Amino acid sequence: GAGVSQSPSNKVTEKGKDVELRCDPISGHTALYWYRQSLGQGLEFLIYFQGNSAPDKSGLPSDRFSAERTGGSVSTLTIQRTQQEDSAVYLCASSSQGVNTEAFFGQGTRLTVV
């Protein structure tokens, strides 16, 4: 596709359930980022992939959160045993390897834990 695609766009889940959020980056982009944005708040960095590897996982809020990226393309953010405080918009961005390259964001997945 032409841009970063995230699915689903909206997800309502019950507390305690697991959820998977998907990000399709722009084709050829080697860098991929996940952020979380709670209502009325700024962007909270979660994790960054360079290719399939994540050099820094320190932004993940707890061990219930995990992310993987396969084939240097699609990434999945998994939240296990969801809690109400996990409710937020989860944003994905990608950028190419070259210098001075901007990150392009998807429209996000709005997760609501009830």
Added chain:
Amino acid sequence: DAKTTQPPSMDCAEGRAANLPCNHSTISGNEYVYWYRQIHSQGPQYIIHGLKNNETNEMASLIITEDRKSSTLILPHATLRDTAVYYCIVRPRERTSYDKVIFGPGTSLSVIP
């Protein structure tokens, strides 16, 4: 962890220039200044970036001080559609394992009719 500081909010009259300041006093020599904006309920949108020279594109101008410790994003003729949160960030020149792209709280710009 954000390396930038911005005023939390600003107002601007429609049709006037909006000047959004950003301080990045700890910026290193290989880091660029990037600006993004986020219109309500949308993903952030890239605006412009620069190293040390002033930059201009169809959206905005970026003025970086000579010591590179601060910059100003200029929207020359603000419209109501420019109402958004504007983020100033610093990023390394090359994508490395340190490219966490940390966003601060940004400046909420309100363009007033």
